[in-house]
Amino acid sequence: MTQQPLEPGQAPAEHPDAVPLYGPRYRENPAEIFSELRRTHGPVVPVLLEGDVFAWLVIGYRELHELMGDPQLFARDSRIWNQWPNIPPDWPLMTFVAYQPSILFGEGPDHQRRVDAMSGALSEVDQFELRARCEEVADALIDGFAGSGEAELMTQYVYSIPVMTVAWMMGISTTEIDGVARDAVAALDGGEGAPAAYGRLAATMQNLLAAKRAEPGPDVTSRMLAHPVALTDEELVPDLLLVALGGQEPTALWIGNTLHLMLTDDRFSLTLSGGRQSVGQALNEVLWENAPVQAGLGRWATRDTQLGGRHIQAGDALLLGLAGANADPYVRPTSGPPANNAHLSFAHGSHGCPHPAPEIAEVIARTAVEVLLDRIPDVILAVPAEELTWRPSFQLRGLLSLPVKFSPVPATRS
Structure with a gap:
């Protein structure tokens, strides 16, 4: 079943706790925010982009690795996004989601x-x-x-x-x-x-x-x-x-x-x-x-699926929470940063x-x-x-x- 478009400013009824992913709170210590999101929501977080547009933020290392490794299920073709009816032409993040025949969306x-x-x-x-x-x-x-x-x-x-x-x-x-x-x-x-x-x-x-x-x-x-x-x-x-x-x-x-x-x-x-x-x-x-690139748009689900215990609907947008995944306890030592290069900062x-x-x-x-x-x-x-x-x-x-x-x-x- 395809998700119905939301009214502007409206979080999905099933995710009233969706977290606004914009504003000055991301200036000082985003690492603390990602840690808080992981404790509260787990590895896949319901979020609102600017204009209160719904998406999923993936901050689990295993979940993000799975997402980026399966282009058949999580595509780069943004034309399948189920939120297009809510996106104005001058949306600030339009340059990251507007489909074009480039290497990014191919x-x-x-x-x-x-x-x-x-x-x-x-x-x-x-x-x-x-x-x-x-x-x-x-x-x-x-x-x-x-x-x-x-x-x-x-x-x-x-x-x-x-x-x-x-x-x-x-x-x-x-x-x-x-x-x-x-x-x-x-x-x-x-x-x-x-x-x-x-x-x-x-x-x-x-x-x-x-x-x-x-x-x-x-x-x-x-x-x-x-x-x-x-x-x-x-x-x-x-x-x-x-x-x-x-x-x-x-x-x-x-x-x-x-x-x-x-x-x-x-x-x-x-x-x-x-x-x-x-x-x-x-x-x-x-x-x-x-990391200089903390998160990025994105991927779009080609069909209904599960990721990190969440039900992802066809056409949902998923953000690559690179910095959040790098901080996942699953890949982190008990103290200090890892000495290897297994981070996901280059996707x-x-x-x-x-x-x-x-x-x-x-x-x-x-x-x-x-x-x-x-x-x-x-x-x-x-x-x-x-x-x-x-x-x-x-x-x-x-x-x-x-x-x-x-x-x-x-x-x-x-």
Whole structure:
């Protein structure tokens, strides 16, 4: 039996305790919220998205692994969503659910050919050259504030490194980098300006394709154009958007959250002058404890089923509670974060982060942290840690600002 559409603001009658998954309560400590939800509701939680739209949040590790590993039962095709009658055209999360013929929403052989083209293009990125480019970008950014003894790292450093590096990988003109960075942040924040920002990014990718078709180069865009699967422009534009968005915002927040950990936790801050030995551990710990992507839309049930003891109806939306699953006692040691990489922060299954994107993101993040600590070994927070403000997003976890101070150092270039 198909679920009847709900009135706006109405939780399903069978789930009157559905939890609003929006608002400022997600700023400070989402880990506590996920723990509370697990105690109260179990591994699959009834929630309300912005506009009080009903969905399921999956925060059990086993349940989320099952969901992501069964695309036949939990599909990426959002057109089967039973809540479409309640969704206004300007819904803030529309960019994450509006179906488009992209790698994000594809299924079966069509999806695989898109993955092949993207993975093939990314696998040809020379990671030694990538690190050298990251070092060059990082040094140039640090030169801009090194002599002042203070900086706001999120805007002056953290956000710039991934977008400048990914733009170089994709062959995007340096004159367009700042606009791409602003639009990427706006699109992923899911606010009122998200649809317009996403549209501007799509136009940028269309122009990039035209330029690379006319004059190919040693870049990801040109390699995707030349791949044997012969993707059309209509297929390439959304897939290139995924490369740009996936490579920018989550990587920037991974860098920012790692710097935050190393500047606030004595286990790391005591070794900042020799921080390079601790960077890998900090990067991995952040993916377990403070992942940049906390949750995401999503999957849609193709038929009535059971998950985590819940009755899921055909067409129900399910959110990937990545951070909640990482905190599941089922996979956690009795104390401290795990030392392995069995976290789900890069998702899993056919729609997980495509190879070798996680490795590329790690090169960028590790280089950004290491270069900063090498250049400014005595960097400390300029404000008490409790005064730092986090973004109010259930999907992304990152600081609005990260002010620091340090002993002024000379620029690397005169």
